[in-house]
Amino acid sequence: MSVAAQHQKQMEKKIINPWQWQNERSYVQAVEVINPKATLYISGQTAIDAHGKSSTEGMKTQLIKTIQNLEKIIEEAGFECNNIVRLNVYTTSTDDFFSCFDIFQNWISGHNIQQASTVLEVKSLFETLKVELEATVIR
Secondary structure, three states, X not given: OOHHHHHHOOOEEEEEOOOOHHHHHOOEOEEEEEOOOOEEEEEEXXXXXXXXOEOOOOHHHHHHHHHHHHXXXXXXXXXXXXXXXXXXXXXXXHHHHHHOHHHHHHHHHHOOOOOXXXXXXXXXXXXXXXXXXXXXXXX
16 A cells, blocks of 8 residues: 555544443543544643643632633643543542532533543642643644
């Protein structure tokens, strides 16, 4: 196959879900990516402002700011949120995170994101931070 023909192939995402229960939890079991043009690996994003100051707010406010920061990175890189294929969540309290899980789920469904995902409770994050989102996005 010629190089020109290879470049004309469209990127495809194939979702692998042997079960249905994960659908209520806003993630998929696996994502196969065929013919990606580029992959963006994003460092964990948190509720840090443009001047590098960590938020001291609660989980809900930090989650909203963290999502905004993640979107900014994706946009600046010329990618789209709907092409997030992996999204890991690190939180200092899964109870607090799941208490505002609707914000996360609404963001996921609003962008039609279908991502492999892991949620981990950690002892601490940088300074006063409560949640961190680490993503892989394809184009």
